[in-house]
Amino acid sequence: MSFAFYVYTILIMGVGFVTASTALVVWLMTRRRDCLVAASGFLLYIFDMSVIFFDEYNRLKYDYTVTFDEPLQHPLLRCVLGIAILACIWLWVTLRLRDKVALGRVAAFVVPVAVLQFALVPRMGFASHVQQYFFWLTRDLGTIFCLAYAYIRYRKTDNKAERIDLERSKTFFRLACMLGVMVVIEDTYMILFCTSDADNVMVNVFLWYMGERNISENLLYVAAAVQLFKQFSHILLVFSRHPRADEDVATERRDAQDDLVSRVVIFSDRHGLSKREQEVLTLVLRGLDVQNIANELVISPGTVKAHLHRIYVKSGVKARDDLIEAFWRS
Structure with missing residues (x-):
């Protein structure tokens, strides 16, 4: 089972690496800021997954487990990575909508997210299932907020050409909304309701690995990679x-x-x-x-x-x- 999750993690990280590399190539060709933001977001997500991967290796090596009642491993690093990833999502959405990228607009999103992340991070003497849940929920809701903002902007635009352009992403948007909701549902179940089975080692091991990942979030990440490749294909074709x-x-x-x-x-x-x-x-x-x-x-x-x-x-x-x-x- 550990090998299956090992292969799964490597594949997800591989998708991110290929997408980030392609985005950087397109950026070198065009100097488009959305390409640089996309590359940064995928590289940060790879780093985030590599931290999980490293922790799992240590736990297997030294035979210890971590539950949601315990402090978060590498709290500062995980907070910074989560904030940076959400900032990249927000910037990419802003650029995709052709909104002006201003420091105030970026700060209006990033600062509240950062405050909540650092305030809710499970740390020594201040950790519980509920604490873990609200910490991860902040990250989940940040992504959903970006999707909601994109939908509102789409509905309010009076520019016909811009509306038609955005409609090209309709399939991806619907899939992203569905997966965004699934991310929250999966975190809610795994953190608040899922319990281990003391008599079944295989179930415990499976839940241990599942608890370290959000499969719905990974699928959203892959869907975003596919969407970017569709977008980049026009430039690469030219x-x-x-x-x-x-x-x-x-x-x-x-x-x-x-x-x-x-x-x-x-x-x-x-x-x-x-x-x-x-x-x-x-x-x-x-x-x-x-x-x-x-x-x-x-x-x-x-x-x-x-x-x-x-x-x-x-x-x-x-x-x-x-x-x-x-x-x-x-």
């Missing part, structure tokens, strides 16, 4: 097709928060758009009208309209709104 010419993707604003440029290249490849038509399409997607596009490209409004007509014909649409919807749903 660089594979345009290893030298695709300088726009690599030199896009260093504070870029989305994959608009890489998607424009893919959409243009698919529909045979020219370089100038790509530029017009990008400005349309950024919300500019004909006059502002003309000013931006230093051409006449009539020329912009001619480019737009050719884009509509090549894309098989009849109007601006149809083009925006076809782009984000492609």
Whole structure:
């Protein structure tokens, strides 16, 4: 049984390592901050799991057990890791929603989480099942809060293009919400209600290993990795097709928060758009009208309209709104 959990842990950590490595590669290509945040979050989660892995090794080696009535092992380290992981989730959600990343916004989330984590951490002379439960519940609810915030922002946005873009993550979001609830249920059962069986060693060993992990949290972590790979695939596809010419993707604003440029290249490849038509399409997607596009490209409004007509014909649409919807749903 210990070997099975050993393999399971290595696989989960391997998923994190591959995802973090890919995110770093994409960051080096584009300097997108969301990629750097994602890489940091996965590396921190790997570190968190490695602490669990190290503790389990020590307990097997020296033949001692730890229950939820005892102090948390490495309390300071586990607190810092938990806070840092939640901070990465919050930053990634903020960037994905194209919200402005401000110190005050980050602090408004991180500071309350940090206070609760340090206040509730089970330590010597101050540990119990209930204490352990509320400590881990803080981390669980932090993740759920991020998902709730994303849903509220999605519901309130008036930007049609932004709404369609976010709808591409609908399947992942629903899965993440379900797993978020499962994380709380699993922690509640394992910490407050699950009891060992003194007559069954196998059950005790199984519960011991299960108590160190939250399988639902691990699945959420894997689902996030899959979602990121789907997102990165657009950028990697562009660089594979345009290893030298695709300088726009690599030199896009260093504070870029989305994959608009890489998607424009893919959409243009698919529909045979020219370089100038790509530029017009990008400005349309950024919300500019004909006059502002003309000013931006230093051409006449009539020329912009001619480019737009050719884009509509090549894309098989009849109007601006149809083009925006076809782009984000492609």
